[in-house]
Amino acid sequence: MSGNGFLAVDWGTTNRRAYRIVDGEVVATEQDGLGVRSIGVGGFPAEVDALRQRHAGLPVLLAGMVGSNRGWMDTGYVEPSATLADLATAVARPADDVVIVPGVKRIANGRADVMRGEEVQLLGAAAAGMTPPNALLCQPGTHCKWAWLNNGALADFVTAMTGEMFDLLKNHALIGQEMIGRVSADAAFRAGVAESARADLLASLFGIRSASLLGLRDRTDMASYASGLLIGADCRAHGGAGDVHLLADPGLGSLYSCAIEELGGSVRMIDSQAAFVAGAIRLWELL
Amino acid sequence: MSGNGFLAVDWGTTNRRAYRIVDGEVVATEQDGLGVRSIGVGGFPAEVDALRQRHAGLPVLLAGMVGSNRGWMDTGYVEPSATLADLATAVARPADDVVIVPGVKRIANGRADVMRGEEVQLLGAAAAGMTPPNALLCQPGTHCKWAWLNNGALADFVTAMTGEMFDLLKNHALIGQEMIGRVSADAAFRAGVAESARADLLASLFGIRSASLLGLRDRTDMASYASGLLIGADCRAHGGAGDVHLLADPGLGSLYSCAIEELGGSVRMIDSQAAFVAGAIRLWELL
Structure with missing residues (x-):
């Protein structure tokens, strides 16, 4: 997809952050407390429509908990080793001009782990050269993610x-x-x-x-x-x-x-x- | 002290257990939920009097949180390596025929720890030959105690x-x-x-x-x-x-x-x- 840009939305449990991106540049942003938790069942299509109307009706890419069973729809997971191409292949399209990124799951040695939203940051950092292709990344927070990149792919992670x-x-x-x-x-x-x-x-x-x-x-x-x-x-x-x-x-x-x-x-x-x-x-x- | 026996009371935060001991034998016991937390400020003398009246006015040995700043009085602490003789030397006597056992504290390598009541069990087990004189003891619970005995003395512990x-x-x-x-x-x-x-x-x-x-x-x-x-x-x-x-x-x-x-x-x-x-x-x- 290309054209006159798109909206990228990092939609977590408690916060939502939207970036209007045209020709590879952020031309507008907005942030609010309309996290997934505050959207009622069935409320996502209307919320996304309202957001798009504020931004010239651009198509949207949604990432984060909006793709969970508490969000618009459960988009499932890809598994390590995961790349942006893997994520792109597995996106969900719940409506015209709306794309939701899947999460990443990992099951190994009797331990399970999941992430939703962090994967776009992690792989984006590597894609943009903000980290070397082999690196350990840490995203502190309520649930702190540690992620190991190998050749620019998400090789492993733990929360x-x-x-x-x-x-x-x-x-x-x-x-x-x-x-x-x-x-x-x-x-x-x-x-x-x-x-x-x-x-x-x-x-x-x-x-x-x-x-x-x-x-x-x-x-x-x-x-x-x-x-x-x-x-x-x-x-x-x-x-x-x-x-x-x-x-x-x-x-x-x-x-x-x-x-x-x-x-x-x-x-x-x-x-x-x-x-x-x-x-x-x-x-x-x-x- | 000797005579016609005594009452030994294990008086914790939420429970109280009393043993009437005559000639080295338990001849009666009672247990209730009158832990230290349920006794009002200044209420300990009357509670102990009532207990003693039910048991021929025998003198009492109190151990546990009753010896803390939430109990009858703060009896302080002995430090490892601690023996029953060390505890006996450091008892408090808040009233006639009433003895309260001190706790044990430990400060080493920047870490502090305390116990109150467990020390009588631990050292009693060793004194009675229920454990060897050198042993690792464990008292599971809300706060689990691990204690190392050395030659029958409490050498170290951690909670x-x-x-x-x-x-x-x-x-x-x-x-x-x-x-x-x-x-x-x-x-x-x-x-x-x-x-x-x-x-x-x-x-x-x-x-x-x-x-x-x-x-x-x-x-x-x-x-x-x-x-x-x-x-x-x-x-x-x-x-x-x-x-x-x-x-x-x-x-x-x-x-x-x-x-x-x-x-x-x-x-x-x-x-x-x-x-x-x-x-x-x-x-x-x-x-």
């Missing part, structure tokens, strides 16, 4: 519930009442990263309460320490002691950078929006 | 939030809705124990949702799998591949036994109530 675990502990665990203070890449955070070397998360987390009880650590340091512990464990388990290409907002980016550098790794920051746009443009060319 | 983590995940995590079915020492539990070998808890837990989504594992197996994953991680981190003396109720006992045996370790079950009574009797003799 860790790092951000969700922090929120769970803070809001519902006995140690939650101790997890106060600002989280930043400070000395307490680095102490948490160091503690994660024990590979003993269940005990290290309990130690937060004991440390508070015995006055071993300032209570206002505890949230940062807990974050360092979890992010440290995440990075150690997934190659964070090596070269990591990080697709993250500034907040999580600084925390993951700190942890990776503490582990002796090195970080290169990648603009995740630019990576998504690059992936969407290449996908559109392949349709 | 893991294993049971609390299971409850947190089941009740509040995204994977909680998948954690259904009965938890038992079955094939799914053993698969969880095997998965814990990756030392990658944050990703293995996320995998529960992916496995459900992709139909890799029966949904009714997920709670058991999650339990195996957590208990497997707990055992691996704390010597569970060796000889373990387990002080547990039958339910948790069978799960920890299964995990330890899967790891190549061996289990000997210890009666935790008998161990507490043995520790209390020896402590009473030392006062």
